[in-house]
Amino acid sequence: MLEQYLRFKEDYPGSLLFFRMGDFYELFFEDAEIVARAVQIALTSRNPNDETPIPMCGMPHHAVEPYLSQLLEKGYKIAICDQVEDPKEAKGLVKRDVTRVLTPGTVVEDSNLKSKANNYLGSLYWDSKKGCGGVAWLDFSTGQWSGFSSKKEPELWQWLVKIDPSELLLPQGASVPPQYNELSGQVTPVAPAAYFDLSSSTNKVKEVQGTVDLDILDLGDKPELVRACGALLTYAENTQKSQLGHIGEFKPLNLGKHLLLDEVTERNLEIFKRLDGKSGTGTLWKVLDRTMTPMGGRLLEARLRQPWRDINPIQKNLECVRYLFDRDPLRADLRSALDSVYDLERLSTRIFLGRANPKDFISLRQSLRMLPRLHALLTNEDFTSAKELNSIAKKWDAMDDIASLLDSSLVDSPPPVITDGGLFKKGYDSQLDELIDLNEHGEDLLKKLHEKEVAANDIPKLKLGFNKVFGYYFEVSKAFKGQVPDHFIRRQTLVNSERYITPDLKELEDKIVSASEERKVLEYKLFQVLREQLSAVRSRFLFMADVIASLDYWQGLAEAARINEWCSPDVHDGMEIEIEAGRHPVVEDAMGRANYIPGDLKMDPQRRILLITGPNMAGKSTVLRQVAILTIMAQIGSFVPAKFARLGVADRVFSRVGASDNLAQGHSTFMVEMTETARILRQATKRSLVILDEIGRGTSTYDGLSLAWAVVEELSTRARGGIRTLFATHYHELTSLEGKIDGLRNLNIAVKEWKGDIVFLRRLVPGPADRSYGIEVAKLAGVPRGVVDRAREILAKLEEKSHDSRSKGAVERASQTLLPGFGAPPIEIKEELVEHPVITQLTELDVDGMTPIQALMLLNQWKDMIKG
Structure with a gap:
């Protein structure tokens, strides 16, 4: 047996081998030590009296799921080695084989999955010679998969960070770039020739998709993406030991259809996780999620990761949300019915793969019972103002035939294990x-x-008995002097009686003794037939899963809007943003509606760049994030927290918020800040929305001010007229740019001084802030009084000397006296620059009308002019 165990262990060296022995799964040697420590079970040993006992641990096969879940959560891979023949019929050692390998990216059981989140297996292939690559991801539990190709390698890695795969396939020798190091723990290296080969990948994709031409899938000209897809399919096939017929149609990601949110913006805006890395309360997803089904929750996640850019789907979804928002009774009835609908996608997957237990079938039956009720609610409505709702009502599949089949077949409370019987x-x-x-x-x-x-025989005191030797028998007392019937067959003679059997009694006994086992065998066969019947209509389950997800998505957004008193936004193709009494939904959820002070904001061609000043804690960052979040909410078809909102569609939202470092990658706080700023300046377009918070604060005063100044100027000239930008800063020198940079306006968060303290009014008002109030904020934060008083003395002296116009070096000398190392010569910004003749000629140049020789001669002439 141990030799058999070691052979399988050699075939699956990277996996914990769960070895089926009777009613238990056993582990030996190092695997036993790992599992015993990881899941806190007793570590025993085989042959304990030997000099070298074999470490061993195990658990009952019917209770193994909780242990598997814990191990998968910790990142282990598990090879399940089952008995593949009946031990009663086995001659010698029972035949065993590895029936599947459990990995974090390929699990399908609910105990290993978050119901409202996708569980992705990711794959990335980069061809450095061609400078092109592809990334693909598959949710094996639902069969949904997607991906895209790109000539920008960072773009591929950014999307992997966004989707956060549980497992990531990379060719052996490839490594995760340092800036995306958070993915390192999910990497599974695989042999390139076996997994990323173009020819085999092409064949596998065609086979799974049932097509002879990759052009149908928009993959014909994307060989790197085909390789990434092939790796996913090969890995799934090798670990699951089954066909992949449940995998749906590959849908390449079209980046041009969606508002793009990079991983930095997702993190800074706390869409799915707070800045401390935790999910749940404090995230936008948590505030929005009022869905009742797992499918609806996953659709909300997908929409938040990929909001629409096209105004048409935005408007169609807003129509549905608005319709349900206006009808509280209908929405309440829908929520009640949806609450009884289970995960149709994952249930159908487990049934198709043969992994479903009886409880899954009961959950499926309960879900199907709700479909007619939901349809009845929709058929009584007039959806002329909500076309998408009208469409799903007309295409509805109540699946009555499947519901009737499940109703007539399965008992209400079946046993947990299929082979135990008692199912039908x-x-x-x-x-x-x-x-x-x-x-x-x-x-x-x-x-x-x-x-x-x-009744048939006149035998007084005829008794029915049973013993283990003869089974059931009839007992006749020796006091009976008559003749026993001919069909009575003597089996045992006792002192006072004779025991007989009859053919009918023996036949009935055989049936009773074998009935239990035969019933289990027959019920298992019937269950397999039922499973095949349901697998054959999986496409109908998936269609209704999509319908239910959409319906749940719309009602969830409507419910959130009604509870939080949000308004329907006016989404348009222009560039203007106008928000009246806007609120940050997550901050408001945390502090309560009564404690939140709403604010107004307007952006148009005359206000393309809003420069926001004000003290710390006044709410500058909240205002910035609020505008970005309202834009994202509107573009997923949601209502927004405002009294009125008119929002121009954005193609990308960029954020540079907060101060953080990445010491593991050797990046300081300032380096992270500059890296994020560089990405924004290189990738933002005219339709983008940029929010910047405290650019340049991680370096010296004049370095930081210069960088912030240059960034503002760049944003004002980019994309033929500037990029919509909200820029919060403590550099009050930048407020002088209003009137000098077209489209820049100063705003500030109002505060009021009262009895030596400051009161935050939380109102965004026109104009620059008069001062930073940093010392007052330090006092509020609990900085010792002596430090606060000394800071005031230093500030007074610095301000006094800085206003002394009789000495140009007053500020420098004062700062050197009071704050060593602070002083530096001020920057003089010339307001009027004389344009060089070369620049004048360049702007008037007709490039299309020049020959190469003329161009070279002109370049030589310009060179002489510049030297002169």
């Missing part, structure tokens, strides 16, 4: 009915046979 109702199968009668009513049948013999 009486009346479903005539052969099974007979076995059920024998199994459950055998004693009654024996009594009836006994009564029949008593």
Whole structure:
């Protein structure tokens, strides 16, 4: 047996081998030590009296799921080695084989999955010679998969960070770039020739998709993406030991259809996780999620990761949300019915793969019972103002035939294990009915046979008995002097009685003894047939799963809007943003509606760049994030927290918020800040929305001010007229740019001084802030009074000297006296620059009308002019 174990362990060296032995799964050697420590079970040993006992641990096969879940959560891979022949029929060692390998990216059981989140297996292939690559991801539990190709390697890695795969396939030798190091723990290196080969990948994709041409899937000209897809399919096939017929149509990601949110923006805006890395309360997803089904929750996640850019789907979804928002009774009825709908996608996957237990079938039946009720709610409505709702009402599939099949077949409370029997109702199968009668009513049948013999034969005190040697028998007292019937066969003679059997009694006994086992075998076969019947209509389950997800998504957004008193936004193709009484939904959820002070904001061609000043804690960052979040909400078809909102569609939202470092990658706080700023300046377009918070604060005062100044100027000139930008800063020198940079306006968060303290009014008002109030904020934060008083003295002296116009070096000398190392010569910004003749000629140059020789001669002439 151990030799058999070690052979399988050699074939699966990277996996914990769960070895089936009777009613238990056992582990040996190092695997036993790992599992015992990881899941806190007793570590024993085989042959404990030997000099080298073998470490060993195990658990019952029917209770193994919780242990598997813990190990998968910790990142382990698990090879399940089952008995593949009946031990009763085995000659010698029972045959075993690895039936599947459990990995974090390929699990399908609910105990290993978050119901409202996708569980992705990712794959990335980069061809450095061609400068092109592809990334693909598959949710094996639902069969949904997607991906895209790009000539920008960072773009591929950014999307992997966004989707956060549980497992990531990379060719052996490839590594995760340092800036995306958070993915390192999910990497599974695989042999390039076996997994990323173009020819085999092409064949696998065609086979799974049932097509002869990759062009149908928009993959014909994307060989790197085909390789990434092939790796996913090969890995899934090798670990699951089954066909992949449940995998749906590959849908390449079209970046041009969606508002793009990079991983930095997702993190800074706390869409799915807070800045401390935790999910749940404090995230936008948590505030929005009022869905009742797992499918609706996953659709909300997908929409938040990929909001629409096209105004048409935005408007169609807003229509549906608005319709349900206006009808509280309908929405309440829908929520009640949806609450009883389970995960149709994952249930159908487990049934198709043969992994479903009886409980899954009952959950499926309960879900199907709700479909007619939901349809009845929709058919009573007039959806002329909500076309998408009208569409799903007309295409509805109540699946009555499948619901009736499940109703007539399965009992209400089946046992947890398929092979235990007791699954089917009486009346479903005539052969099974007979076995059920024998199994459950055998004693009654024996009594009836006994009564029949008593009535047919004049034998007083005829008894029915049983023992382990002879089984059931009739006992006749020796006091009976008559003749026993001819069909009575003597089996045992006792002092006072004779024991007999009859052909009918022996036949009934055989049936009763074998009925239990036969019933289990027959019920298992019937269950397999039922599973095949449901697998054949999986496409209908998936269609209704999509319909239910959409309906749940719309009602969830409507419910959130009604609870939080949000308004329907006016989404348009222009560039203007106008928000009246806007609120940050997550901050408001945390502090309560009564404690939140709403604010107004307007952006248009005359206000393309809003420069926001004000003290710390006044709410600058909240205002910035609020505008970005309202834009994202509107573009997923949601209402927004405002009294009125008119929002121009954005193609990308960029954020540079907060101060953080990445010491593991050797990046300081300032380096992270500059890296994020560089990405924004290189990738932002005219339709983008940029929010910047405290650019340049991680370096010296004049360095930081210069960088912030240059960034503002760049944003004002980019994309033929500037990029919509909200820029919060403490550099009050930048406020002088209003009137000098077209489209820049100063705003500030209002505060009021009262009795030596400051009161935050939380209002965004026109104009620059008069001062930073940093010392007052330090006092509020609890900085010792002596430090605060000394800071005021230093500030007074610095301000006094800085206003002394009689000495140009006053500020420098004062700062050197009071704050060593602070002083530096001020930057003089010339307001009027004389344009160089070369620049003048360049702007007037007709490039298309020049020959190469003329261009070279002109370049030489310009060179002489510049030297002169």
